[in-house]
Amino acid sequence: MSNRNETVPQHIVLAFSGGLDTSVALVWLKERYRCRLTAFIADLGQGEELGVAARKAEKLGADEVRVVDLREEFARDFAFPMYRANALYEGQYLMGSSIGRPLIAAAHLRVAEEVGADAVAHGATGKGNDQIRFEMTFAALRPDLTVISPWREWEFASRSDLLDYAGKHGIELDLSSGDRPYSIDSNLLHTSYEGEALEDPAQPAPEGLLFRVRDLADTPAEPETVEIHFEGGNPVGVNGESLSAAGVLQALDEIGRRHGIGRLDIVENRIFGMKTRNIYEAPSGTLLWHGHRAVESLVLDPEVAQLKEELMPKYTALVYRGLWFAPERLMLQTAIDFSQQNVTGDAILRVHRGTVQVIGRRSPHSRYDTAFATFEADDVFDQRDSSGWLRVNTVRFRAGRGTAPVQP
Ligand code: ARG
Numbered sequence: 375m376s377n378r379n380e381t382v383p384q385h386i387v388l389a390f391s392g393g394l395d396t397s398v399a400l401v402w403l404k405e406r407y408r409c410r411l412t413a414f415i416a417d418l419g420q421g422e423e424l425g426v427a428a429r430k431a432e433k434l435g436a437d438e439v440r441v442v443d444l445r446e447e448f449a450r451d452f453a454f455p456m457y458r459a460n461a462l463y464e465g466q467y468l469m470g471s472s473i474g475r476p477l478i479a480a481a482h483l484r485v486a487e488e489v490g491a492d493a494v495a496h497g498a499t500g501k502g503n504d505q506i507r508f509e510m511t512f513a514a515l516r517p518d519l520t521v522i523s524p525w526r527e528w529e530f531a532s533r534s535d536l537l538d539y540a541g542k543h544g545i546e547l548d549l550s551s552g553d554r555p556y557s558i559d560s561n562l563l564h565t566s567y568e569g570e571a572l573e574d575p576a577q578p579a580p581e582g583l584l585f586r587v588r589d590l591a592d593t594p595a596e597p598e599t600v601e602i603h604f605e606g607g608n609p610v611g612v613n614g615e616s617l618s619a620a621g622v623l624q625a626l627d628e629i630g631r632r633h634g635i636g637r638l639d640i641v642e643n644r645i646f647g648m649k650t651r652n653i654y655e656a657p658s659g660t661l662l663w664h665g666h667r668a669v670e671s672l673v674l675d676p677e678v679a680q681l682k683e684e685l686m687p688k689y690t691a692l693v694y695r696g697l698w699f700a701p702e703r704l705m706l707q708t709a710i711d712f713s714q715q716n717v718t719g720d721a722i723l724r725v726h727r728g729t730v731q732v733i734g735r736r737s738p739h740s741r742y743d744t745a746f747a748t749f750e751a752d753d754v755f756d757q758r759d760s761s762g763w764l765r766v767n768t769v770r771f772r773a774g775r776g777t778a779p780v781q782p
Contacts, residue, residue: 381492381520382407382409383407383409383491383492383493383520383522384409384410384491384492384493385409385410385411385412385489385490385491385492385493386403386407386409386410386411386412386491386493386494386495386522387411387412387413387414387482387485387486387489387491387493387494387495388400388403388411388412388413388414388436388494388495388496388497389414389416389478389479389482389494389495389496389497389508390413390414390415390427390431390436390439390497391415391427391497392415392422392426392427392430392431392548393497393548393555393557393558394533394536394537394540394547394555395497395498395499395525395533395536395557396496396497397430397434397540397545397547398497398524398530398536398539398540398543398545399495399496399497399524399525400413400431400434400435400436401434401435401539401543401545402524402528402539403495403522403524404434404435407522410437410438410491411435411436411437411438412436412437412438412439412440412485412489412491413428413431413432413436413438413439413440414440414442414481414482414485415427415428415431415439415440415441415442416442416444416477416478416481416482417441417442417443417444417445418444418445418448418474418477418478418561418562419445419448419561419562419620419623419624420560420561421560422560424441427441428441430546434545438489440485440488440489442481442484442485444477444478444481445562445620446618446619446620447477447481448474448477448561448562448620449562449618449619449620449622449623450608450619450620451477452473452474452476452477452698453473453562453563453619453623453659454607454608454609454619455707455710455711456469456473456693457609457659457662457663457666458607458608458666458707458710458711458714458717459682459685459686459689459690459706459707459710460663460666460667460670460682460686461686461689461690461693462663462686462690463642463690463691463693463694464640464642464643466638466640466642467638467640467642467652467654468563468564468636468654468656468659468660468663469690469693469694470559470561470563470564470565470566470654470656470659471503471504471559471561471564471566472503472507472693472694472696473563473693473698474559474561474563475504475507475508475511475696476507476510476511476696476698476699478508479496479507479508479509479511479512479515480511480515480699482494482496482508482512483511483512483515483516483519486516486519492519492520493519493520493521493522494512494519494520494521494522495521495522495523495524496508496509496521496523497524497525498523498525499525500523500525500526501644501646501648502644503644503645503694503695503696505523505525505526506645506695506696507695507696507698508696509521509523509696510695510696510697510698510699510700511696511698511699514699514700515699533554533555533569537554554570555570556568556569556570556571556572556583557569557570560586562620562623562624562627562658563623563656563658563659564586564636564654564655564656564657564658564659565584565585565586565654565655566652566653566654567579567583567584567652567653567654568650568651568652568653571583572651572652572653573651574651575641575651578639579639579653583653584637584653584655586631586655586657587630587631587633587634587635587636587637587655587657588631588632588633588634589634590634590727590728592634593632593633593634593726593727593728594632594633594726596726597724597725597726598629598632598633598724598725598726599722599723599724599733600612600613600626600629600661600722600723600724600725601613601614601720601721601722601723602622602626602661602662602665602666602720602721602723603616603719603720604665604666604669604717604718604719604720604721605718606714606715606717606718607666607711607713607714607715607717608714609622609626609662609665609666610622612625612626612629613625622658622662623658623662624658626657626658626661626662627657627658629657629661629725630657630658630660630661630725631657633725633726633727633728634727634728635657635660635661635725635728635729635730636654636655636656636657636658636659636660636661637653637654637655637728638653638654638655638656639651639652639653640652640653640654645694645695645696660730661723661725661730664721664723664730664732665721665723665732666717666721667732668721668722668723668732668735669717669718669719669720669721669735669737670682670717671735672719672735672736672737672739672740672741672742673716673717673718673719673737673739673740673741674713674716674717674741675741678713682710682713685706685709685710688706689703689706689707689710692706716737716739717737718737718738718739719735719736719737719738719739719740720735720736720737721734721735722734722735722736
């Protein structure tokens, strides 16, 4: 057990997905602790048949199964705040998995409370990011609870060992993505793929592995226009239709999938410092990110806009590193949210063959001022004023011996 607490657990809640790691974890936990076990299945819109996972948990020996629909909460209270910040990890990754974990962990704690459990367990590996995100959340919200991390306790050293164990214990696996399971994580924002054949970063993804967005060759020949409507920094509708938070993500997901939007193949730096090759498919996230920035571009004060850009990498690192419930994330979020009051309006995007282009934007709070912007004559800006500004701002180049660059 990872916590100081050496007491034997009486009732464990395990976050269960039905994949290899959590299936083995369930059987192993029952075998090892011989206590009551509740399987908690989080619905973040992964689109898989959750009934299948629930039946599997029961079959593997869970005493109780709880499926919790978190889709609206995920969109409204986790994805949208992050999109208000335009968060992007290492310049490319939209953090679809990173933002799902604190919610899964928080809901996991709620289930533990409801069923009166004294321990929580998860199936994330001891090398990865997800264990940190889960356990940072547990620690921030319920530091008293015992946390069991099977990957850090059991004798298995690899996914191959898990496959052996699964074979011996009659654990059925969905091998539709190949004869060995990739590590896949899906929700309303994205699908991420890791492991197996992807571990060679020089090799393209095997044919048929990526299932979320269409291959470019299969996307429509004609472009499509998408309008996203924002209020106070949050998307509230698509193409003239008002939608719930999860509804927006779903609508954008469908459009994005059709046009092959948001596929990304990268090598990223994990929290512990090792590199990992990941493939992501984030159709809704990609459209939302561009749309939000487009409306912001009209309404934000220029200094606020630039400060927001500077805060973004810091905010992003906090989310990536599992610090969603830490005070510094809340502090930055408060500043970011303050900037969003007027981020109301529409972004008009064109999607075609895997590309997203912003082709228009409008807002009732637009600060865009044609009188100032125009190349035609105007009566708000006297171009002779620029001379004074330039004279003052070039003093350092003209005074004394100047600051002509010296070659190092
Ligand atoms: N590397 C990504 C991240 O840290 C994706 C992790 C996905 N998790 C998984 N179990 N496949 O956010």
